[in-house]
Amino acid sequence: MGRIRSRLLEWYDAHLQDFPWRTARDPYAALVAAVAAQQTQMSRVLPTYERWMTAFPTLRAAAEADRAAVLRAWGRAGYPRRAVALHETARRCVAQHDGRLPADLDALLALPGVGPFTAAIVLCFGYGIDAPAVDTNIVRVIGRVVFGDLQPAAETPRGAIDAAAARLLRPGTAARWNPALMDYGARVCTPRPKCGECVVASLCAARPRFAAGAVAEPVRAQGRFDGSDRQWRGRLLRVLREADGPLRLGALLKAADVPAEEKPRVRALLGTLCADGLAWSDGGWCGLGSEAQAPAPRRPAR
DNA sequence: AATACGGGGGG
DNA sequence: CCCCCAGTATT
Numbered sequence: 487m488g489r490i491r492s493r494l495l496e497w498y499d500a501h502l503q504d505f506p507w508r509t510a511r512d513p514y515a516a517l518v519a520a521v522a523a524q525q526t527q528m529s530r531v532l533p534t535y536e537r538w539m540t541a542f543p544t545l546r547a548a549a550e551a552d553r554a555a556v557l558r559a560w561g562r563a564g565y566p567r568r569a570v571a572l573h574e575t576a577r578r579c580v581a582q583h584d585g586r587l588p589a590d591l592d593a594l595l596a597l598p599g600v601g602p603f604t605a606a607i608v609l610c611f612g613y614g615i616d617a618p619a620v621d622t623n624i625v626r627v628i629g630r631v632v633f634g635d636l637q638p639a640a641e642t643p644r645g646a647i648d649a650a651a652a653r654l655l656r657p658g659t660a661a662r663w664n665p666a667l668m669d670y671g672a673r674v675c676t677p678r679p680k681c682g683e684c685v686v687a688s689l690c691a692a693r694p695r696f697a698a699g700a701v702a703e704p705v706r707a708q709g710r711f712d713g714s715d716r717q718w719r720g721r722l723l724r725v726l727r728e729a730d731g732p733l734r735l736g737a738l739l740k741a742a743d744v745p746a747e748e749k750p751r752v753r754a755l756l757g758t759l760c761a762d763g764l765a766w767s768d769g770g771w772c773g774l775g776s777e778a779q780a781p782a783p784r785r786p787a788r
Numbered sequence: 789a790a791t792a793c794g795g796g797g798g799g
Numbered sequence: 800c801c802c803c804c805a806g807t808a809t810t
Contacts, residue, residue, distance in 0.1 A: 523805040527797060531805075564794035571807085601807050621805040668805055677803070678799085704802065711794080720794050762793095 487654060490631060491663075493685045498666035501673065505532065508665055513587040513612030514545045517575070520607035521568050521599055528672065534563040538572075546585055548576035554775030557764065558727055566723060570763045571599025589613045610660035618651040619664045623671025628654070630675060634691030637677075637702040677702060718748075718755050726765055726774040735770055 507519035522534040541559040542548035548556070553573060560569035575597040579587055587608055588594055594605035606619035622639075625647050629638020632650050655663055674680050681687055681696050711717055725741045726733070733741070735753070744752045756772065759765040768778045
């Protein structure tokens with residue numbers, strides 16, 4: 487174990503990527519980066535992070551923002567419900583935690599959009615607390631090196647991976663060890679691994695299998711995106727985000743280029759956006775965010 | 789345990 | 800065209 491640790495740390499020191507949230511010791515910055523990183527390649531995280539932090543430099547600023555502004559800052563980063571969760575988490579921190587992120591695992595996990603990974607990132611980067619942040623990269627690296635898996639998610643149970651991650655973490659090093667392991671999985675121990683460049687190949691339990699030419703099977707099959715609900719939701723939201731203000735329903739469907747036969751379905755999807763706090767719809771008008779904006783005609787006031 | 793949830797990078 | 804991504808919430 488010790489040799490694996492030292493070699494990976496040595497690799498990390500030579501390939502260090504200096505993301506601002508890694509060294510800022512700012513729990514809010516860590517939170518924003520962690521949420522932006524959920525199911526998203528790092529190359530796309532930095533721009534989202536910069537936009538968000540420029541628009542809402544502090545937890546309180548995020549809490550006081552309106553939903554439409556939050557969604558515009560999120561832009562095309564994907565999974566916009568993450569922006570809603572971030573917004574709501576900021577509000578709860580102000581309402582219930584004295585305007586700060588809790589430094590406690592269970593309290594963090596109680597916040598919307600915060601799961602085991604995000605909570606661990608807040609703890610280790612934000613507070614310097616030792617918490618193993620086990621992302622998909624780390625699952626793969628530990629699965630292979632420790633357990634000899636080709637494609638860990640399909641072989642070794644997650645609980646065993648987590649236990650190994652906790653065992654590998656030396657006290658006081660989480661803020662360096664977590665990103666070292668994550669980066670290694672992203673750059674070397676990739677889904678199709680670069681075993682020729684691997685600094686722990688001689689210690690890797692999976693080495694014989696890969697050396698024999700075994701190929702890792704795809705982790706999770708993915709449905710078609712074209713024509714999916716997800717694509718339509720994304721298109722609607724994009725139109726709403728880029729609009730100056732409220733739109734007629736008909737104008738929304740037209741701008742989103744919805745064919746006649748898809749209109750009932752896409753109208754229903756607008757309903758799901760509203761349910762998610764991403765859009766509102768009222769009296770034939772609709773818009774970005776959670777509440778009808780001024781230009782929309784109000785119902786007769788009593 | 790299985791699905792839903794965006795959008796784009798990279799082979 | 801296909802795989803995958805610093806996951807989380809819901810069913």
